[in-house]
Each structure stands twice: as structure tokens, then as C-alpha cells.
Amino acid sequence: MNTVLARVPVSRLLRTPRAWVMMGAWTVLAVGFAAAARAQGASHGADHALVGAFGALVVPLLCYAIAGGALGATSLSAAGAPAVAFGATPPRAAAATVAVLVAVSAAACAVLGAAVAIVAHGSADPPVARDAIASAYAGALGGAAYASLFAFGSTFGRRGGGRTVALVADWLLGANATAVAFVTPRAHLRNLLGGTPPAGLGERVSAVALVLLVVVFATLSVRRTR
Amino acid sequence: MIALEGIASRRGGLARASLSLDWDAGMHAVVGGTPDGAPELLAIVAGLERPRTGSVRVLDGNPHDAQVRRAIALVPATPALPERMTVRETLELAAAIRGDAATPPAAERLATLGVEALAGRRVLGLSLEEARAVALVEALTAPSVRVILVEEPRVSVDPRAAALLPERLRARAAAGCAVVMTTPSMRDAATLGDDHLFLTAARPPAMARLRIVTRDPAALVSAIAREPAVEGVSRHDAPRSGNGAASAATAGALGVVVARGPDASALAHAVGRAVVASGADVVEMRQDFTPGARDVAP
Numbered sequence: 001m002n003t004v005l006a007r008v009p010v011s012r013l014l015r016t017p018r019a020w021v022m023m024g025a026w027t028v029l030a031v032g033f034a035a036a037a038r039a040q041g042a043s044h045g046a047d048h049a050l051v052g053a054f055g056a057l058v059v060p061l062l063c064y065a066i067a068g069g070a071l072g073a074t075s076l077s078a079a080g081a082p083a084v085a086f087g088a089t090p091p092r093a094a095a096a097t098v099a100v101l102v103a104v105s106a107a108a109c110a111v112l113g114a115a116v117a118i119v120a121h122g123s124a125d126p127p128v129a130r131d132a133i134a135s136a137y138a139g140a141l142g143g144a145a146y147a148s149l150f151a152f153g154s155t156f157g158r159r160g161g162g163r164t165v166a167l168v169a170d171w172l173l174g175a176n177a178t179a180v181a182f183v184t185p186r187a188h189l190r191n192l193l194g195g196t197p198p199a200g201l202g203e204r205v206s207a208v209a210l211v212l213l214v215v216v217f218a219t220l221s222v223r224r225t226r
Numbered sequence: 227m228i229a230l231e232g233i234a235s236r237r238g239g240l241a242r243a244s245l246s247l248d249w250d251a252g253m254h255a256v257v258g259g260t261p262d263g264a265p266e267l268l269a270i271v272a273g274l275e276r277p278r279t280g281s282v283r284v285l286d287g288n289p290h291d292a293q294v295r296r297a298i299a300l301v302p303a304t305p306a307l308p309e310r311m312t313v314r315e316t317l318e319l320a321a322a323i324r325g326d327a328a329t330p331p332a333a334e335r336l337a338t339l340g341v342e343a344l345a346g347r348r349v350l351g352l353s354l355e356e357a358r359a360v361a362l363v364e365a366l367t368a369p370s371v372r373v374i375l376v377e378e379p380r381v382s383v384d385p386r387a388a389a390l391l392p393e394r395l396r397a398r399a400a401a402g403c404a405v406v407m408t409t410p411s412m413r414d415a416a417t418l419g420d421d422h423l424f425l426t427a428a429r430p431p432a433m434a435r436l437r438i439v440t441r442d443p444a445a446l447v448s449a450i451a452r453e454p455a456v457e458g459v460s461r462h463d464a465p466r467s468g469n470g471a472a473s474a475a476t477a478g479a480l481g482v483v484v485a486r487g488p489d490a491s492a493l494a495h496a497v498g499r500a501v502v503a504s505g506a507d508v509v510e511m512r513q514d515f516t517p518g519a520r521d522v523a524p
Contacts, residue, residue: 089295
């Protein structure tokens with residue numbers, strides 16, 4: 001049933017050219033930064049590219065573009081309306097949409113994270129295979145958390161304008177290393193990619209925190225469509 | 227099949243209501259528009275809105291339950307279809323969600339309303355009328371659907387589908403479906419519905435009155451006077467408006483008929499029947515709250 005309900009957001013994502021242009025642009029930016037780091041011969045090229053452009057800029061904006069593609073310029077409940085019109089319950093339609101959003105964002109950020117680690121690899125970076133796997137793992141968790149956050153944001157406003165507020169809030173609150181940053185995907189993703197941790201937390205705690213953010217925001221999103 | 231008990235909506239025209247009814251299989255017309263709460267009534271029956279007060283039972287269950295939801299088809303004024311899919315994919319998706327394993331091919335389903343040419347079209351490129359026709363086809367041809375809710379079946383429907391729609395809806399009703407239609411038009415309600423529910427945003431008056439502007443007032447008065455549910459009927463001159471010769475000529479050809487009766491629903495049904503029987507050309511029909519019209523007993 002849920003795979004059937006997923007057809008609506010998947011078709012929207014696959015057949016919206018504007019979403020592909022935006023996703024392509026952020027992908028090119030990430031790979032471009034990685035290539036520039038390699039060209040400069042930086043010994044910690046992967047670290048710089050991952051913590052800088054990839055984690056801080058590309059992951060949130062790529063997930064934002066994916067959310068825009070899967071939901072269209074509407075709220076989460078409006079995005080599920082076609083499935084609801086054919087007899088699905090609103091929470092199940094919303095859950096299917098959030099699941100697609102989280103899965104696609106996690107996969108895209110994982111692949112891109114690994115690619116950035118490989119392209120920007122420097123002489124002082126960890127072994128390239130291990131670094132690529134760790135970056136893919138961090139990218140997947142970060143992408144999933146951002147997708148869940150944007151799904152929750154999309155439950156606010158008739159056209160889902162809340163997800164833009166969520167993007168800005170994450171940007172502002174997650175920029176520092178204080179305890180406030182604990183509720184933002186940005187701070188935990190930065191920690192996993194080797195940057196400054198929020199409130200001095202370890203990487204494992206940040207990984208658990210990202211999983212919790214995925215679950216909490218996804219649950220709240222579905223509950224708000226009832 | 228549909229039982230409402232003391233229903234009031236959270237917003238809209240039904241907010242102050244306390245609506246109770248019991249609908250079985252058949253054609254049920256709800257006379258009222260958006261200000262009267264007609265869309266809210268359909269949304270409550272479809273399980274898309276929760277009533278402020280009262281209880282709703284559809285197909286012996288709660289319309290919010292997944293099993294019941296799959297047997298309800300709602301065709302609103304602006305249907306929500308998956309805009310990036312083709313019409314064929316849309317009908318296949320609908321069948322999959324409803325759990326209808328053995329549905330005919332999309333073209334065959336669309337032929338029910340004569341719109342099989344739409345099968346390969348993208349939903350995004352459909353006009354509102356075409357989109358409504360697709361939504362109606364889905365509702366009419368899904369085997370699992372037992373409750374069909376249609377907002378204004380004569381408005382914004384593809385002309386190919388509009389001609390076939392009443393017959394197809396009747397066929398589904400005869401096959402055991404409850405078909406509920408909302409319309410602000412008394413004539414549509416009379417021709418489409420087997421019974422009528424009269425919605426009004428205002429508190430119902432003690433005596434219901436209908437004011438009909440027609441080109442054949444004499445024929446209509448005679449027909450209405452024969453209806454037992456009508457307590458009184460009167461004929462008046464049409465009010466003149468505008469300054470031009472054309473409007474004066476038009477107004478001169480019109481007459482106003484006011485019918486009254488103790489039961490708004492029965493009155494609506496009776497007037498609708500009289501309009502059809504007399505063949506009177508009706509320009510406008512609405513509830514009348516103007517006091518002082520002199521009535522002629524039938």
C-alpha cells in the first residue's frame with residue numbers, strides 16, 4: 001500500500017525539470033569545490049570540502065530542492081491530496097511522501113558525500129575508501145535529517161512555506177557550537193564530517209541525534225496531517 | 227449507508243447546524259452552495275473533515291478508517307489529481323490504492339463518460355472540466371466504490387461527459403451505491419435526485435418559500451398548484467432593472483412565482499417536479515425571505 005502511495009511523490013520528483021536543474025546545480029557546486037581543493041593540492045582537501053561547501057551549503061540546499069520536487073509548491077497535506085482523493089487516509093499519504101523524501105535525500109547525499117571525499121582527497125586525509133564510506137554515512141544521516149525537517153516545515157503554510165523558515169532557522173541556529181545547535185541537523189552533520197561539535201558532543205552522539213531528528217520530525221509531520 | 231447524527235461543521239455554513247439524516251443507496255441531492263456548507267458536508271461524509279459535534283457513520287464504519295475510505299469517492303469542484311502523471315497512470319494508481327485488482331483498462335473506463343481521448347494526456351495539461359471528467363470516471367468505474375460524492379455535477383464538467391453523467395450516476399445508484407450530489411440549482415436537484423436535503427446558512431424559516439423567475443409563469447403556477455406539498459403559490463411581475471430598452475423588453479417577458487410550504491425539502495422537491503412537468507424556462511430560483519407576498523391556495 002505504501003509503495004503504491006509513494007508513486008505520487010516519486011512521479012512528481014522524477015518529472016519536474018526544475019527540481020532536476022536545482023539538484024544538478026548543487027551537485028555541480030559540491031563536486032566543483034572538491035575539484036578546486038584537489039587542484040590547490042591541499043593536504044586536507046577532503047576535510048575542507050566536506051565541512052565547508054558540502055556539509056554547510058550543499059546538503060541543506062540539495063535536500064531543499066528534493067523537497068520542492070517531491071512536494072511541489074504546496075504543503076505536505078496538499079501534496080498527498082491525490083492519494084487521499086482515491087481513498088488513502090491523509091496520515092498514510094503523508095507518511096509515504098515523507099518516506100520518499102527521506103530515502104531520496106539520504107541516498108543523494110550519501111553518493112555525493114562519497115564523491116566529494118574521493119575527488120578532494122588530499123595526502124593527509126584518511127585512506128580514500130574509508131573516508132568515502134564515512135562521508136557517505138554522514139551524508140546519508142544528514143540528508144535524512146534535513147528531509148525530515150523540511151517535511152515538517154512543509155506542514156506550515158498553505159504552500160508549505162514553513163520549509164523555507166526551517167532552512168533559515170537551521171542555518172542560523174546550527175552555525176555555532178552552543179547547546180541551541182543541538183536541535184539542528186547542521187551542527188550534527190558538521191560534527192560527523194570532522195568539524196566543530198555542538199556543545200562538545202562526540203560523533204556517536206551526533207549520529208544518534210540525527211536519527212532522533214529524523215524520527216521526531218517525520219512523526220510530527222504525519223501527525224499534523226490528521 | 228450514510229448516517230449523520232446532530233452534525234455541525236467546524237467552519238462554513240454548517241457550523242451552526244445540527245444535521246441528522248440517513249441515506250441509503252440511491253440518488254440524493256443536497257440543495258445548497260458553498261456558503262450553505264455543501265462542501266463541508268461532503269468532506270465530513272468523505273472523512274476528510276471531522277465534525278465539531280455529532281457522529282458520522284458511513285458503510286457501517288467510521289469514514290476515517292482506511293477500509294471505509296477506500297469505498298468513498300469524492301469529486302470536489304477542483305479535483306486533486308497527481309499532476310505529473312498521465313490520465314492512464316492516474317487511473318491505475320487509483321485502482322491500486324483502492325485495492326481494485328480487476329479494473330478494466332483506462333481507455334475502457336474513460337469511455338464510460340466518452341473521454342477516452344484523454345488517456346494519454348498529462349494531468350498537468352488538463353482543463354478543469356477535463357480533470358473533473360477524469361475524477362468522475364474514477365468514481366463511477368472503481369468497483370470498490372460504494373459511496374460517490376459529487377460537488378455540483380452540472381458545473382465545470384467536460385461537455386462529452388456532462389451528457390452521459392446523469393445516466394451513469396443513476397446506473398451506479400441502481401447497482402447499490404449511495405450517490406450524493408450538491409447543487410445550488412433546484413432544477414438540477416429535481417432532475418438528478420430521488421430526494422433532497424435543503425441546506426441554508428441561515429436558520430431555516432418556519433415556512434419555506436421559493437422565488438422562481440421564469441418566462442412561463444402561468445404554466446409554472448398551474449404545475450406547482452397541483453403539488454400537495456405546496457401550501458400556497460403566487461404570481462408577481464418581474465422587477466424592472468436597468469434603463470435600456472433591451473432590459474425593459476427582457477423584464478417584460480418574465481414573471482416571478484413564489485411557492486411556499488411547511489417543509490423546505492418537500493417544497494424543493496415539489497417545485498423541481500413542477501418545473502420539469504411544465505417545461506417552464508426558469509431564469510432564477512432561490513429561497514425567498516421577503517414577507518408580504520399574497521398567496522393563492524392550490
